[in-house]
Amino acid sequence: RKEVEQDPGPFNVPEGATVAFNCTYSNSASQSFFWYRQDCRKEPKLLMSVYSSGNEDGRFTAQLNRASQYISLLIRDSKLSDSATYLCVVNIRRTGQLTFGSGTQLTVLP
Amino acid sequence: GEEVAQTPKHLVRGEGQKAKLYCAPIKGHSYVFWYQQVLKNEFKFLISFQNENVFDETGMPKERFSAKCLPNSPCSLEIQATKLEDSAVYFCASSPTGDTEAFFGQGTRLTVV
Numbered sequence: 001r002k003e004v005e006q007d008p009g010p011f012n013v014p015e016g017a018t019v020a021f022n023c024t025y026s027n028s029a030s031q032s033f034f035w036y037r038q039d040c041r042k043e044p045k046l047l048m049s050v051y052s053s054g055n056e057d058g059r060f061t062a063q064l065n066r067a068s069q070y071i072s073l074l075i076r077d078s079k080l081s082d083s084a085t086y087l088c089v090v091n092i093r094r095t096g097q098l099t100f101g102s103g104t105q106l107t108v109l110p
Numbered sequence: 111g112e113e114v115a116q117t118p119k120h121l122v123r124g125e126g127q128k129a130k131l132y133c134a135p136i137k138g139h140s141y142v143f144w145y146q147q148v149l150k151n152e153f154k155f156l157i158s159f160q161n162e163n164v165f166d167e168t169g170m171p172k173e174r175f176s177a178k179c180l181p182n183s184p185c186s187l188e189i190q191a192t193k194l195e196d197s198a199v200y201f202c203a204s205s206p207t208g209d210t211e212a213f214f215g216q217g218t219r220l221t222v223v
Contacts, residue, residue: 031209032209032210032211034211041147041199041217042216042217043201043214043215043216043217044153044201044214045214046212046213047209049210049211058220087153091209093111096141096158096165096205096208096209096212097141097143097155097158097166097168097169098143098145098153098203098212099155100152100153101160102152
């Protein structure tokens with residue numbers, strides 16, 4: 001079983017739609033949690049850190065459920081520019097090593 | 111600098127040749143990480159440094175891969191005797207601490223022919 005598992009996707013949604021991505025992690029000792037986005041094999045860019053209390057940044061909302069070992073990302077009012085691969089990333093070990101999910105591809109259609 | 115700088119952007123090597131990749135972390139960041147992305151979005155951790163000290167090298171194929179972060183020099187990742195399967199994008203990332211978000215460079219695309 002992979003340490004970080006994501007919805008396989010792809011997700012194709014119309015502009016303006018709300019879309020949710022889910023992610024589960026297997027190691028209960030995981031320290032920190034992030035969502036990154038990656039465009040066309042460019043470098044991953046940090047979208048949001050994810051906190052237990054949940055956090056919001058404009059159209060993006062991230063939630064963490066430590067008891068269920070579950071992380072989510074909600075995107076409201078999707079834009080064409082949101083089209084990318086979304087990576088669920090967990091810091092499992094205190095060495096700072098990030099463990100990546102396999103990514104979920106999102107395409108927002110006009 | 112304000113961003114992680116990786117050089118070169120592209121590197122082509124014949125099988126058996128050496129490849130050397132460079133990374134300058136964000137100024138003030140103590141941690142440097144190297145990742146390999148081969149297929150789709152499969153990221154493989156290679157090694158991490160805390161300043162010039164190896165912090166975690168559990169992902170490194172030690173027979174042919176080596177890495178250094180020396181004071182006042184870019185960090186480097188070297189592959190001796192490259193193989194076809196080493197073809198990948200190699201990303202470097204830096205972080206102020208070991209458990210906060212990491213910022214990635216643009217990557218070096220290595221093609222072994």
